[in-house]
Amino acid sequence: MTVRLPDDPELAEEAAGLRSAYVHVPFCRRRCPYCDFAVVVDGDPGVDAGTEAYVDAVVAEIGMEAPGFGPLDAVAFGGGTPTFLRVDDLARILSALDRGFGLRPDAEVSIEANPEDWSDELGAGLVAAGFDRITFGVQSFREETLAFLGRLHDPEQAAGAVAGARWAGFRSVGVDLVYGTPGESIEAWQASVERALDLGVDHLSAYALTVERGTALSRAVAAGALPAPDPDLQADAFAVVDRACLAAGLRRYEVSNWARPGHHSRYNLSTWGGGEYVAFGVGAHDHRGGVRSRNVRRLDRYLAEIAAGRRPRAGSERIEGRLRELETTIVGLRRAAGVALEGLAATLVDHPEGRRLVEAGILAVRRGRVVVVDPMRTDAAARAVLSLSEADC
Numbered sequence: 001m002t003v004r005l006p007d008d009p010e011l012a013e014e015a016a017g018l019r020s021a022y023v024h025v026p027f028c029r030r031r032c033p034y035c036d037f038a039v040v041v042d043g044d045p046g047v048d049a050g051t052e053a054y055v056d057a058v059v060a061e062i063g064m065e066a067p068g069f070g071p072l073d074a075v076a077f078g079g080g081t082p083t084f085l086r087v088d089d090l091a092r093i094l095s096a097l098d099r100g101f102g103l104r105p106d107a108e109v110s111i112e113a114n115p116e117d118w119s120d121e122l123g124a125g126l127v128a129a130g131f132d133r134i135t136f137g138v139q140s141f142r143e144e145t146l147a148f149l150g151r152l153h154d155p156e157q158a159a160g161a162v163a164g165a166r167w168a169g170f171r172s173v174g175v176d177l178v179y180g181t182p183g184e185s186i187e188a189w190q191a192s193v194e195r196a197l198d199l200g201v202d203h204l205s206a207y208a209l210t211v212e213r214g215t216a217l218s219r220a221v222a223a224g225a226l227p228a229p230d231p232d233l234q235a236d237a238f239a240v241v242d243r244a245c246l247a248a249g250l251r252r253y254e255v256s257n258w259a260r261p262g263h264h265s266r267y268n269l270s271t272w273g274g275g276e277y278v279a280f281g282v283g284a285h286d287h288r289g290g291v292r293s294r295n296v297r298r299l300d301r302y303l304a305e306i307a308a309g310r311r312p313r314a315g316s317e318r319i320e321g322r323l324r325e326l327e328t329t330i331v332g333l334r335r336a337a338g339v340a341l342e343g344l345a346a347t348l349v350d351h352p353e354g355r356r357l358v359e360a361g362i363l364a365v366r367r368g369r370v371v372v373v374d375p376m377r378t379d380a381a382a383r384a385v386l387s388l389s390e391a392d393c
Contacts, residue, residue, distance in 0.1 A: 006253035006264035007336035009369055016273030018073040018266060021097050023058060024281030025077060026299060027051060027084040032150040033216035034178075034209060038283025038297040039080045046300030054281075054299070055089040057306040059096045061280045064311055069278055069288060070101030074108040074267035077131075083117040087125035094130055101278070108133055108266040110172075115153040118161035123168030133265075134165050135174040135203065141195040142188050145181050155195070162199045172263045174203030179237035180229040181209050190240045197248040202263035206241045207256050208234045235376045242375075255334045255375045272335055274328040282312075290320045330382045338371030344385060345370045353384045 004011045027047075028039045040047050075097060082090065094109065103109070110133035111126060118136075126134070140146050141155040153161075158175075165173045175196050179189050196204060209229050211218045220226040242252060250258040254272060257265070271277060271287075279286035283297040293316035296302050305312035319327060325344050332339035339345045348354040349365055357363040362377045363370060372378050 003262040004264075005261050006251050006257075006259040009337040009367070011264070012253075012269060012273060012332075012335050012337040013340070015266065015269035016275045018270040018275050019070060019101075020074040020076065020267045020270050020275065020277040021072050021101065022267070022277055022279040022284060022286070023075070023077045023082075023093055023097075024079060024279065024284040024295075025054075025082040025085055026080040026282040027054075028079070028081050029084075029152060030150060031216075033220070034149065034212065036212035036215050037080065040282070040299045045298055046303055049299075049303055051085055051089065053303060055085065055092060057303055058093055058280050060306050061311065062093070062096045062100050065100060065278055065280075069276070071104050072097065072101050072107055073104055074265075074270060075103070075110070076265075076267040077111040079112055081114050081117070081137075082111050083113040083122065087122065087129060090126070090131075091129035103130075110135065110265065110267060112137060113161070115158040115161040118157070118164055120164060120168065123164055123170070127169045132171040133174075134170050134172075135176060135205070136161050136165070138162075138175040138196065139178045140181070140184075141192040142184065145178075145184050145188070145192075148181055148183070149178065159195070159199060162196075162201060166200070172202045173200075174205065174259075174263075175199075175201050176205045176207065177241070178207050178209050179241065180234040182227050182229065186233065186236055186240060189237050190244070193241050193244045197244060197250075201250075203257070203259045203265065204241070204245055204250060205257050206238070208238070238376050251336070252375070253336045255378050269335075272331050274324070274331070287319070290318055290324070291316055292319050326385065330385050333370070333372050333381050333385070334378055336371070336375075338366075338369040341365060341368050341370055344388070348385055348388055351384075351388055353388065357381060357384060 024038065026038050026040045028041050031039060031041050109131050111131050112135050114137050136158060138158040139149050139151055141158060143154060162173055162175065177192060177196060211221050211228055221228050245258040250260055252258045253264055276288050277286055278288055282299055282302045283295055285294045294314050295312045296314045302312045329339055329344045349358060349370055354363065362374050363381055364373045372381050
């Protein structure tokens with residue numbers, strides 16, 4: 001069997017036709033200062049109902065989804081902290097998805113985990129339940145950076161979790177890292193990247209620290225208590241991880257993601273390509289039949305809506321025509337494979353702004369596709385597409 005490279009253009013286009021499901025588990029032991037995801041911690045409204053009530057609600061919501069979707073090529077459990085739940089509860093949700101939509105025999109079933117939750121018993125249980133892919137929210141192998149980011153594990157716990165997951169039999173083991181933390185040197189960042197790669201991970205995601213509105217980090221930056229992340233240092237940090245991953249045999253296939261051949265995230269490729277996916281849980285977003293919907297972000301409201309027999313929707317919008325082409329182009333440009341030279345992408349490279357980006361070495365046309373050459377300038381390409389689309393309206 002041919003092993004597909006993660007940045008293969010054909011793979012990227014095929015992934016748009018996959019069907020996936022996402023399950024959001026919002027529970028966390030503490031709220032990280034930089035996080036703006038839909039998470040709940042002790043004291044938040046609805047948390048006293050307990051995790052069992054939440055699992056019951058998610059299973060009930062799966063049963064409310066309109067029929068005809070599936071079978072599923074990929075399932076992703078994210079959060080929050082999915083491993084906050086018992087393995088039996090995770091397996092119960094996965095079984096509900098299988099009953100409702102069907103899972104293909106080779107379906108990718110992935111879960112996010114925190115290193116401090118890891119145990120051999122957990123790993124064995126997850127593999128037995130059907131999970132074949134695990135990603136640890138490591139963020140850093142430097143103690144000072146972990147403390148700044150509000151993480152509860154230490155570097156050795158992270159290393160032990162990665163090694164344990166390999167021993168447990170997961171097909172793919174990955175880590176998430178964060179760069180650009182104030183006070184972290186390029187040398188310290190490089191050491192974290194090299195530690196992760198030395199562990200033999202199959203997949204690595206590296207995200208620039210961003211100041212999201214409403215977070216503790218944003219309040220500290222606004223008050224002058226902390227400096228904002230330095231974009232020049234973040235660009236240097238990106239170059240470090242990109243070189244290190246390439247040297248270790250991991251290829252970048254999206255702005256923030258690298259993988260060994262055959263270990264790309266099928267679920268991620270599908271969503272980046274405009275594929276259809278159903279989603280369940282607090283704050284979950286889905287895309288089905290040209291309509292994108294989002295669930296309420298408060299746990300108490302989510303539980304109340306499910307108890308009343310209603311989908312816990314906060315809103316929806318139809319994604320079709322020019323809007324669909326716009327989104328597909330902007331998101332597609334984040335992939336190393338880029339987008340086909342047609343429609344809005346073709347218009348872009350023929351436009352003066354697009355030609356300027358090509359001359360500046362930000363965009364290029366390769367093998368009939370438009371690609372972003374400098375990943376740290378992807379936002380510039382997205383702004384050009386957006387302005388071009390607005391000018392045509």
